[in-house]
Structures are given as structure tokens and as C-alpha cells.
Amino acid sequence: MTTDPGLLHAYILDGKGRGKQLEDLSEVTRWRPIDGILWVNLNYATPEAAAWLNERSNIDNVMREALTDADPRPRVALHREDLLIIMRGINLNQGAEPEDMVSIRAYVEADRIITLRQRPSRTLKLLAAELERGQGPKDVPDMLVQLVDRIVDGVVHRVDALSDTIGALEDQVLTEVRPGHLRAQIADNRRRAIALRRFLAPQREAFTKLTTVPFSPFTPAHREQFAEQADRMTRTVEELDAARDRASVTQEELSSRMGELTNQRLYVLSMITAVFLPLGFVCGLLGVNIGGVPFQGDDWAFWVLIGVFLVGVWIQLYIFRKRGWME
Secondary structure (H helix, E strand, C coil), rough: CCCCCCEECCCCCCCEEEEEEEEHHHHCCCCCHHHHHEEEECCCCHHHHHHHHCCCCCCCCHHHHCCCCCCCCCEEEEEEEEEEEEEEEECCCCCCCCCCEEEEEEEEEECEEEEEEEECCHHHHHHHHHHHHHCCCCCCHHHHHHHHHHHHHHHHHHHHHHHHHHHHHHHHHHHHCHHHHHHHHHHHHHHHHHHHHHHHHHHHHHHHHHCCCCCCCCCCHHHHHHHHHHHHHHHHHHHHHHHHHHHHHHEEEEEEEEHHHHEHHHHHHHHHHHHHHHHHHHHHHHHHCCCCCCCCCCHHHHHHHHHHHHHHHHHHHHHCCCCCCCC
């Protein structure tokens, strides 16, 4: 464990998958390229890390501002002979939304790589754990390849899960009798798809640029690996677009079904009203409290009136059925 609040991990790679851990930023400052390839992982939000970046990192002001930007979009930029990479990974922290993606920033030199993050990143923790086990990256390009690969794996898993959820909701909308309770779930998953795409679309372009950027440590084999990850990211963004469109169509289908159910209920109420409106009119007319109502004193008149009502209802229903209104 490091003793410096701003330092999360610091290793000097031995070129065989293992690394020698440095305890604090003073040891990091004493590092020289002859010692081996250095990986420094910082929490840029701490004053200690900010001071080290400003005073001892030998990174110019423009790159430091880009590395510590509050809400950067994924991109790749070549600065002289060094490389700036900003990526976004799925947020797997407890209580966090996966779509609130964790920003990982990297400043890459031929013999040193500096990564920065504010919120915990499982990807960087796994890289450090693999170095401890002797199964970590061997050099700077290998570390970038593994970092990009793990980020893409997390994104692919999350997009696949989101696509499966939207597919299940789509089936429920089509099969359930009363699908109204699915409205909030569909809207939530559509919002998640839109939030993911905000960062994944530019990240696709950034990973594609890694295959062509003229960074000297990259070999053709590294560029092929970056090309494979860029292709996976492209397919994932396409799958995300399809999931978002399916959520939109499902939302429209749900609205259509809810409107159809409402119209059916209103139609039934209209039919009932059409049947009982004339009966209510006759009852209201005969119930006026004035003289002159015919058959007022005859007991049989009530049953005759009931019979007339039944015949009238039957005639109405016959007309409705004949016109196809009851289908």
C-alpha cells in the first residue's frame, strides 16, 4: 500500500509481468528512465497529486489542464512524442449508476505512463493486482492494450445487459394484458442508453485513432490489437443504437396499446350509454310529478312498460350488431 494520499499505485515494470511498488511520490520523483518503465496512478482530485503534477511531473500546462478537466470527452491526442488518452469505463462502484461512467486519463511516454482518476476504477485495480501476481503488462504499449481491452470488456457487458433488458420489456409489452406498469422501466432504460452513447460514440473514434497515431513504441502487433478493440467498440455502439431505437419503438407500442385499451373501455361505456339513454329519458318523462301520466292507476301498466323496454333494448342491440358496432 502507498503512504501518499494522492498516490494510488506506482510500479516500476520489470518487463516480465511483475512490478516493483513505490511507496510515495518522493520515490516516484527520484525515478529515472534507466530504472525501468514507470507506471504512476494518481487521484488527481487530491492536493498532493495536484502539487506533484504541477511541480514534478514535467508535463506542460496544456496537457495538465486536459488531464484534470472536470468532465472530458474521450479522445486521443499526440503531443510532441507523447500521447494523451482520455477514456470512460463503466461505473461499477457500489450505489453508483453504471451509466455515470468513470473517467480514466493517461499521459503516455516511451518509458512512463501516468494514469489519473477521481472515482475508484476497477480496471486500474485489476492491473495493479496482476502486476503483484506477476501476470501484468510488460511495457507501456502492453499496459495500454490491457487497459483498453478491460474498458471495452466492461462496456460490451453493460450494453449487452441493457439490450437484453430492453428485449425482455419489448416481449412483455406485446404479451401482457395490462402493460401500463412497464412505462417507467422502458423510459429508464432508454435514458440509460442515451447516457451511455454520450461517451461511447467519441470513445469509438478515440480507439480507432489509436491504430494510426504515430506513437513510436507501438508495433504493428499493438496496432492490430487496438484495431480489434476499436472494432468491438464500433459493434457495441451499433448495438447500443439498436437498443435505444428498440426502446423508442417499444415505448411507442406501449402508448399505442394503452390508447387502444382506453378506447375499448370508452367504447363499452358509449354502448352502455346508447342503450340506457332512451330508457332514462322515458323513465324521467313518466316520473314527472304532474297529472296526465297514462295508465297511472293500472297495475299491469308497469309490466307492459318493462316489456316495451326489453323490446326496445333488443332492437337497439340488433341494430348495433347489424352495423358491426359490437365487434
